Amino acid sequence: MSWWTPQLAATLWAMFQALVILLAVVVVGAALTVVERRLLGLWQDRYGPNRVGPFGTLQLIADMLKIFFKEDWTPPFASRALFMLAPNLAFASLLLSFVIIPITPGWGVADMHIGLLFFLALAGINVYAVLIGGWASGNKYALLGALRASAQTLSYEVFMGLSLMGVVAMAGSFNLRDIVAAQEGLWFVIPQFLGFVTFLIAGIAVTHRHPFDQPEAEQELADGYHVEYSGMKFGMFFIGEYVGMVLVSALIVTLFFGGWQGPWLPPIVWFALKTSFFLMLFILLRASLPRPRYDRVMSFGWRVCLPLTLVNLLATGAVLLLTGS
Amino acid sequence: MRKNKVLSVLWLIPASWSLLRTMWMVFMHGFRKRETVNYPEEEVYLPPRYRGRIILTRDPDGEERCVACNLCAVACPVDCISLQKGEKDDGRWYPEFFRINFSRCIFCGMCEEACPTSAIQLTPDFEMGEYQRQQLVYEKEDLLINGPGKDHDYHFYKVAGMAIAGKDKGEAQNEEVPEDVRTLLP
Amino acid sequence: MELGFYLSGLVAVLATVGLISGSSPVHAVVYLIVSLIAVALVFFALGAPFAGALEIIVYAGAIMVLFVFVVMMLNLRPEAKRDPLWLRPGYWLGPSLLALVLLVALVALISDGQAGMTIDGELITARDIGLTLFGPWLIVVELAAILLLAALVTASHVGRRNKPRGNRNRGGTR
Numbered sequence: 001m002s003w004w005t006p007q008l009a010a011t012l013w014a015m016f017q018a019l020v021i022l023l024a025v026v027v028v029g030a031a032l033t034v035v036e037r038r039l040l041g042l043w044q045d046r047y048g049p050n051r052v053g054p055f056g057t058l059q060l061i062a063d064m065l066k067i068f069f070k071e072d073w074t075p076p077f078a079s080r081a082l083f084m085l086a087p088n089l090a091f092a093s094l095l096l097s098f099v100i101i102p103i104t105p106g107w108g109v110a111d112m113h114i115g116l117l118f119f120l121a122l123a124g125i126n127v128y129a130v131l132i133g134g135w136a137s138g139n140k141y142a143l144l145g146a147l148r149a150s151a152q153t154l155s156y157e158v159f160m161g162l163s164l165m166g167v168v169a170m171a172g173s174f175n176l177r178d179i180v181a182a183q184e185g186l187w188f189v190i191p192q193f194l195g196f197v198t199f200l201i202a203g204i205a206v207t208h209r210h211p212f213d214q215p216e217a218e219q220e221l222a223d224g225y226h227v228e229y230s231g232m233k234f235g236m237f238f239i240g241e242y243v244g245m246v247l248v249s250a251l252i253v254t255l256f257f258g259g260w261q262g263p264w265l266p267p268i269v270w271f272a273l274k275t276s277f278f279l280m281l282f283i284l285l286r287a288s289l290p291r292p293r294y295d296r297v298m299s300f301g302w303r304v305c306l307p308l309t310l311v312n313l314l315a316t317g318a319v320l321l322l323t324g325s
Numbered sequence: 326m327r328k329n330k331v332l333s334v335l336w337l338i339p340a341s342w343s344l345l346r347t348m349w350m351v352f353m354h355g356f357r358k359r360e361t362v363n364y365p366e367e368e369v370y371l372p373p374r375y376r377g378r379i380i381l382t383r384d385p386d387g388e389e390r391c392v393a394c395n396l397c398a399v400a401c402p403v404d405c406i407s408l409q410k411g412e413k414d415d416g417r418w419y420p421e422f423f424r425i426n427f428s429r430c431i432f433c434g435m436c437e438e439a440c441p442t443s444a445i446q447l448t449p450d451f452e453m454g455e456y457q458r459q460q461l462v463y464e465k466e467d468l469l470i471n472g473p474g475k476d477h478d479y480h481f482y483k484v485a486g487m488a489i490a491g492k493d494k495g496e497a498q499n500e501e502v503p504e505d506v507r508t509l510l511p
Numbered sequence: 512m513e514l515g516f517y518l519s520g521l522v523a524v525l526a527t528v529g530l531i532s533g534s535s536p537v538h539a540v541v542y543l544i545v546s547l548i549a550v551a552l553v554f555f556a557l558g559a560p561f562a563g564a565l566e567i568i569v570y571a572g573a574i575m576v577l578f579v580f581v582v583m584m585l586n587l588r589p590e591a592k593r594d595p596l597w598l599r600p601g602y603w604l605g606p607s608l609l610a611l612v613l614l615v616a617l618v619a620l621i622s623d624g625q626a627g628m629t630i631d632g633e634l635i636t637a638r639d640i641g642l643t644l645f646g647p648w649l650i651v652v653e654l655a656a657i658l659l660l661a662a663l664v665t666a667s668h669v670g671r672r673n674k675p676r677g678n679r680n681r682g683g684t685r
Binding site: 079081082112113114117118120121123124125127128131132135143146147150151153154157158161173174 | 568572580583
Binding site: 041285 | 359
């Protein structure tokens, strides 16, 4: 047993953790497609999918089978290599961001000290999936969707980063474990309420969820950037969106709601509960709010959210300087 | 128009309140009764006048009501009814065949309105799906029922002035004896 | 660390070659993005993850998006033939000579005594960078900030609509 060193054991354990988290995220993302429809049904006084299996629990498997066996069609006018690349990018970039999220004190993939910046970088790369996918489709609606997506994401990422800086300043670190540890006494949602609100808005916009789903507006653009995609390529865009939802919810929980902290229950339960709450909020937003006009989305971002985050950052900095912490 | 620029952001407060109120109201919908009827398991309530599967009725004596007047076929906007007139020995008219193509029928009820004898009627039943299109062409045997349908007492030949065996002109209900036109001659 | 450095460096060089040799503008821009990400990974390998992350966020995530945006709007097709003039020696001789001089200088600098240096990947944290920026280099940071502010004001002025009091459709703030 000379090869069995503690280091190797730690490596294997870390790999196991990473695998479990990866699978859990993908499964949760896939399950959300069904949960969302059921919840939308609940809030619209109907049932949603309840035919496959008891209470529609097997709907997910049915959908998966369907999407696996669908024809995976690449249009002849598409730019092939980029057309293939885009869905993978969409799926991978947000999935990779889970690396930084600490789930419980013992669980988490990587403990990077640039944690938040890593997320912002991957969110920046995620734009390209939409942009490249829209362009490579060779379809004008796809291109329009891609252009909208890029402008929207660019605008909202500006204050997404800024809205997090208040948290970073209070915690004194980019590392998410440190940030969670800094919320021992008081969750950051109270001192950083403006940051929370603006990050929530930016998170919705960056994941192209309703009401900021202009890039894929069904009514105007016939699904926008992924209009030419079918089969599993579309599936990757689709699941990627839900993975993004899970990611933003987990980040909100970690940054503003104390991560795994909470009384009585074990940390993993608290984390799951809080994340589920924000996933529900995402779906509730979709159920209740209409989609604003595109130029209003942009002007809302630049004229309301950006100044709010700047004010928030300024106030946070001033308070921190005055209290000398 | 140049108001106080600082105060002009105050519109955010009612706007946010409106959004939150909307979300709360939609959330409370989760505790309401669902409108969906789980159809195959739950019975669907169909009102008595629902326009579904078409039937041919009989009069209280058990004879076919249809007199093959073709008004229903004329009224039908999609031309899904076809029939052929026949005449019995006693003078009654009847359809030799009566065929409704339900793959065309739009259940508009025009035939029922056009029918002078209450023979053709629409019923509250829509469960008539088939795998083969040809199965949707209903013949007279499929359409005819043993009963008067919605119109219990109506008996065409008893109120109409048409002469059949056993009932001459002027013998129907509320029918006066026909004028002898020759008496009116100058 | 060393393997990561050389691998990312190789990717950066190859992507840049792809960038200047490709015929489709969009593909070229995508190569440029890959090149920038590879450079960011070089930073990571050198132990400067802060700089690497910023490189991705700022260059790959923001500036290149605008490039892609513009290239897509122009709708340049790969068939658009380039000017054949660039093949003539008169056009590439001068820049190549200058680049060669730079290459010689680089090789000379690298081989000058410090050949034994390896990449150790000592970690530079965000705190270090902040202390350095706002400590000894404060005045430079402020100057850069003023420059950027001036650029921002200029851009806002240039981008303004040519209607001084045009209240036409002021967006959704009201």
